[in-house]
Amino acid sequence: MKFCQYAVLLLMVCLPLHAYAENEAAKGYCDNTIxxxxxxxxxxxSTLKPxxxxxxxxxxxxxxxxxxxxSQAEVSQAVIVARSVSGVMSVQNDIVIDSADDTKKR
Known part of the structure; x- marks a missing residue:
């Protein structure tokens, strides 16, 4: 009987922690060092600074x-720079090319 009580208590503690960890992963985690x-x-x-x-x-x-x-060249440069950092294993690139300047020139 005591085992069941401990098991229930353990579940009550662990399940909310597991749900919290999954929620944090869904938000997007940022390892501060990397x-x-x-x-x-x-x-x-200097080409990526602005x-x-x-x-x-x-x-x-x-x-x-x-x-x-x-430009696509700047997108590629950002990926190259990110990949060169120690500790980076893979890079997912979702940078978009901003054409707002092109429409202003017309």
Whole structure:
């Protein structure tokens, strides 16, 4: 009987923690060390400095880039820079090319 009580108590404690962990993973986790290194590397690159690129990562070294750039060359450069950072295992690129400047020129 005591075993059942302990089992129920354990479930009551663990299930909410598991749900919290899944919720945090769904939001997008950012391993501070890798995110900081990638952000710093992107900021040091003079061609990427003025652009709005967000960085997220997990504790396994998977990095997710999102935001905007002016050309495909700049998008590719951001991926190259992110991949060069120590600890980055993979890069998912969701950076879009911002054509707002092109429409202003017309």
């Amino acid at each position: 995110c900081s290194k990638v952000r710093s590397a992107l900021e040091r690159d 652009f709005d690129i967000q960085v997220q990562s997990d504790d396994l070294g998977a990095v997710h880039l999102s935001g905007t750039a002016k």
